[in-house]
Amino acid sequence: MPVYLDHAATTPVLPEAIEAYTRALTEVGNPSSIHSAGQFAKRALEDAREQLAGTLGCQGIEVVLVSGGTEAINLGIKGLYWAGARRGANRILVPEGEHHATLDTVEWLQSYEGAQVEWLPLDEQGFVRVGVLERALSREPHTVALLTFLWANNEVGSIQPAERMIALAAAAGVPVHVDAVSVFGHLQVDFTGMRRRTGSKAGAGLAALSVSAHKIGGPVGAGALVLSRDATIVPLIHGGGQQRQVRSGTQDVAAASAFAVAAVSADRDRVVEAERLTALRDRLIDGVRRAVPQAVLSGPEPGSDGSADARLASNAHFTFPGCEGDSLLFLLDAAGVEVSTGSACQAGIPEPSHVLRAMGRTEDEARGALRITLGRTSTEADVDAFLAALPAAYAQASRAGLAARESALGAR
Structure with a gap:
């Protein structure tokens, strides 16, 4: 599954x-x-x-x-x-x-x-x-x-x-x-x-x-x-x-x-679910940083406004230097983990995230994006499965990215 x-x-x-x-x-x-x-x-x-x-x-x-x-x-x-x-x-x-x-x-x-x-x-x-x-x-x-x-x-x-x-x-x-x-x-x-x-x-x-x-x-x-x-x-x-x-x-x-x-269900469970998802999200963010130290968190740090969380409890978004986000997505999908590179409305369109570009990221940085979002069915086991699959996917995507850049340089 x-x-x-x-x-x-x-x-x-x-x-x-x-x-x-x-x-x-x-x-x-x-x-x-x-x-x-x-x-x-x-x-x-x-x-x-x-x-x-x-x-x-x-x-x-x-x-x-x-x-x-x-x-x-x-x-x-x-x-x-x-x-x-x-x-x-x-x-x-x-x-x-x-x-x-x-x-x-x-x-x-x-x-x-x-x-x-x-x-x-x-x-x-x-x-x-x-x-x-x-x-x-x-x-x-x-x-x-x-x-x-x-x-x-x-x-x-x-x-x-x-x-x-x-x-x-x-x-x-x-x-x-x-x-x-x-x-x-x-x-x-x-x-x-x-x-x-x-x-x-x-x-x-x-x-x-x-x-x-x-x-x-x-x-x-x-x-x-x-x-x-x-x-x-x-x-x-x-x-x-x-x-x-x-x-x-x-x-x-x-x-x-x-x-x-x-x-009605979402509103009834909203506070408890937010606490649960916040803990899962923070576990995921910490795990990504340990597994791939080069990864850069996009958006605010959890709790970074000094009093309350300034980002959605369900959201973790990273850019991975030297990788194409699409490559990471496909490799993770092959390993049985489904994530995205950004808005589903733009899925399949090979363009860097306009959101990251608006935040000042370069085009290359914006291309290496992954959005991981949690929901009611998400568990610690799901987060752990993603973290287990990530290092190998990142290594393979990095090699593919390096080969593409070397090929592009050689063609000039």
């Missing part, structure tokens, strides 16, 4: 989520229909929505169910941008190193909708340079349509100072979209509390927050955009207007039910 250490890409579906999904599939009824079957489906859908709202710290009406994290991010960013453009705001503030769902969305708005994108630099640990954000917000804030950012980087695990960033935007009158896909199930998500603590109000501060089901043990193809009741947003999809005229389309009761079950 392979050792699976790529939970940030997707994590196994919980048995209880599968049960909820299949049970809902046996029921007939469109939740927009007014007959008995339709109303039964509507009750199941709204129960799921309320359960999700409870884990997200928001009201049920604020949970807009969508097809996954990518749609949620597109709806949050494009919808807020178009609303801002109507009042003459065309600037988007976005950190470098974001997930491609964000990068590609803002670049599309730049190419086709006249958006002016301002990239916020990252420091060497993957944190947004908040001083640069503050200066960007102070310069004609009325022209900023929105700020969007990852709460925690999906590759290197750096947890951003989200409330500080939101508070700065709120003070400047700028709406904010937060990509919380990486943190949901790992950190407490309290949408209403964050709005209150950061001084958010209509048109300023936290307006929208994106989450996905398959990162927490729910099904692929389900997600949500938490959208404040007072947010102004333009929809992506038009039709029946089933969800606040923001997202049209017949709602997937089965997916919503399974998503809710997974969210």
Whole structure:
């Protein structure tokens, strides 16, 4: 049985989520229909929505169910941008190193909708340079349509100072979209509390927050955009207007039910699981440093902010000098250990990590990356199996890398 250490890409579906999904599939009824079957489906859908709202710290009406994290991010960013453009705001503030769902969305708005994108630099640990954000917000804030950012980087695990960033935007009158896909199930998500603590109000501060089901043990193809009741947003999809005229389309009761079950489970076990995963992650980081002293940890050191962990408990990310990350991945896979080189959305594309490049790493350094991510099924035995397979894989990948470099030099 392979050792699976790529939970940030997707994590196994919980048995209880599968049960909820299949049970809902046996029921007939469109939740927009007014007959008995339709109303039964509507009750199941709204129960799921309320359960999700409870884990997200928001009201049920604020949970807009969508097809996954990518749609949620597109709806949050494009919808807020178009609303801002109507009042003459065309600037988007976005950190470098974001997930491609964000990068590609803002670049599309730049190419086709006249958006002016301002990239916020990252420091060497993957944190947004908040001083640069503050200066960007102070310069004609009325022209900023929105700020969007990852709460925690999906590759290197750096947890951003989200409330500080939101508070700065709120003070400047700028709406904010937060990509919380990486943190949901790992950190407490309290949408209403964050709005209150950061001084958010209509048109300023936290307006929208994106989450996905398959990162927490729910099904692929389900997600949500938490959208404040007072947010102004333009929809992506038009039709029946089933969800606040923001997202049209017949709602997937089965997916919503399974998503809710997974969210409740993740929220219930979040604190205990974070402690367990932190211990596993630290065991893994220490083991990599002993096995391959040349390896360089990407992102913050565990507990490096002096009071609490500044990186996700589930994330360990290293670069291995002289190696191609893909080579290491394939060698580890052959040894029965499954990891990744970065975001699953970019898997198979032989390009150095844009996140590491934004953090100041060279192209060669960025090519030698491995992301190891833990989840509910991860054990000490899994970590030990990875550490046992790593030295031989590194040695072989290093030899291959040296031979490739010598060949390249000889060809000049």
